[in-house]
Amino acid sequence: MTAVQSALPPGADPRAHTRLLAQVRAAALAGGTPPAAPRPVIGASWRRLRGSGLDPSCTPDVAPLDGAELERRRAESGLAPLLPVLRERLLPVARDAGQVLVVGDAACRVLWREGGAEVRRRADRLGFVEGSCWDEDVVGTNAIGTSVVVRASLQVHAAEHYAEGHQPWTCAAAPLRDPVTGRVLGVVDLSGPASTVHPSTIALVDAVAALAGQALQRAHTGHVERLRSLAAPILARLTGPALVVGVDGCTAAATGLAAPDRVALPEEVHSGAVWVPALGRCTVEPLPGGWLLRPCDPADGDRPAGLVLDLAGPRPQVQVTGASGSWRAGLSLRHAEILLALARHPAGRSAAALAADLFGDPTRTVTVRAEVSRLRRTLGSVLLTQPYRVDEDVAVEVLLPAPAARLLPASTAPLVQRLRCG
Template sequence: MREAALAGRVPPRPPRTVIGESWSRVLSLGVNPDSGRPNSPISAEELEYRRQASALGELLPVLREGLVRIADAAWHIMVVTDAEGRVLWRDGSTAVRRSADRLGFAEGASWAEDVVGTNAIGTALVTRAPLQVHSAEHFVRTHHGWTCAAAPLHDPRDGRLLGVVDVSGPAATLHPATLSLVSAVVRVAEGELRSRHWAAVERLRSIAAPLLSRFDGQALAVDRNGWTAAATGMAPPPGRVALPASVRAGQAWLPSLGMCWLEPLPGGWLVRIAGRERAPAASRVLLDVSRPRSWAVTVSGAAGSWAQQLSPRHAELLFVLAVHRSGRTAAELADDLFGDPSRTVTVRAEVSRLRRNLAGVLAHRPYRFADGVDVQIVRPRHPWELLPHSVAPAVLAARGFG
């Protein structure tokens, strides 16, 4: 299959869809199928900086307890990368680590698709889904002696991709349960982050509640990710406020709340609402889907501008609405996103979450961007780079595969 793909021929049997799409991306990127691209590790100082800055460091005990002993016994190694695919930590079989060193699979190296081709880590970063890649499914020939199972790890506080957890070893040691094990341990690690998050919200609530009791107007205390810890004058208060990408003290316009004043609190922000009447309607929306692993929306108006990173699903949804300015019914959106017009409950829930953050920007009946809002899309240079994680029929059609 791989040889046919490299030669531009139709393979005798098609590879798995996720592998075939990855091979196409990697071929377009010009990765050398024999050796990949030069893969210089980052410096020891940069590696240590990334380790200290990553939330994954505090999860290492959970990951090691769940994977390292099993990986070591099965002649595998556990690898943890950041969201760019840089290897931050390795553990497990000493012999396999030596083999990995010869391959360049070492701390500080990049294991992204555009450097080493199709592999469980780099391809999972693109697809945002767990994946096992075995032997010649790897694009680069020197990786054919390996089998790898990887799962992306997300921050439950904001959905941000933190990195990938991977178990790799000799191809002869392939076990079909490895991917399930890695995925389960990642879910446990995400649960640990979630528990720590709610404990921090509770601490913020104990600080903010006495402060809010002295206010007559509308105000709330939120953590650094916008989750509400306490509120006054709002019934019911929002569960979460979408904060701008760069938060600073002072006056700010939030599409969901209007004009606000933000003041720092230990572990979060005090948000005092000035009143919606002081927040003119948004006039421009810029949807940036040009990057393979990060997407953002910027809302601008007379009151200022606001920007936020998007989850994969919300990036898909806003892209469809930006393309179909006349609007889409819930059934049409369900067909666009899932190929199933009956999944209207899921669509309504996702749009409701978006509208809480983008009040005045998104309208309904049908779902659409509000009249008078100038909507612009920043697309990637090549159509096949558009939201590469997505299998939504509308996105596949926009890439030219629909």
């Protein structure tokens, strides 16, 4: 189970701590000196929101999704298979504690909300309904939206909420992750009146989110095994290199080449010619639950020409362009940090220099080498070694968020912290 921090300090009296949080929020948001520092994750969120101009005295009014759009998002979220384990483990707790169980998507839209009648009526008055939006950018610091921003489990209590109208509530949320790609699929949350706060709630929610991840991992393993059985007779009939991958890029079977465990596919895969940095040009054919990839002989000039590192959107992405077209994929936080460091230093970085950029510790070269090796399996010839650098023939562009304080919010890398401060 991931180590998580409760919003209540050990041994703290909930009512006294709630009063202290109100004093801290009032002073901090007014630009004064608070009687105690807010938790770092809360203080960082408040700074992002103050920089964006969101008014903490107003409770944002965002219209919920209509019924048809809500059903569409439920179907596309991939979260429905997790509902049985989430309900079994958390719904009894929610009912006993006078809270609601909420499951949202990666855009922080509430897809499902369940709990006792009284707390649901109170949530209705807050606008905390199915289809409502709890993105941090839109409604301020809250467990659902801020946990997705920082990619970690989070409890937000009372006046830790940015919006004044949310202070009567307490909430504890954990991201729901794809166990293969690490991508955040959504979020699970327990919320209720501030008087229902309990220090163990966040640990429980975090543990159940981990159980849900294990259920996804078992389902993924079964899918790969079925795809492997399907692939065997297909690959046996082929000449030349080929591999069969799932829709998430995980390799089920291969012939004629040393295939990686997972291929970073373009976000939109289609039949025909597709360029994948780790493999080059490939011919793609659809299979039930996956794709057949057949690498082609490299064409003249079929080399990457441009790389865009997009850090301005809700999640880091990289786009690589070449003569055969373009390719886009999501990045983990660590890989985004590495590419940012290399973009800032076109001449290249040693493992020690990268370790200082990422960890503030130049001795952590083993970790850096392992992460760059994983990234090179995604980007192929775009990344060079000795020193680590982007190929000098590839034009690099970095898209940064505005304000700079929103750059990779979950990152603690010294390089990122410097850039946030301008």
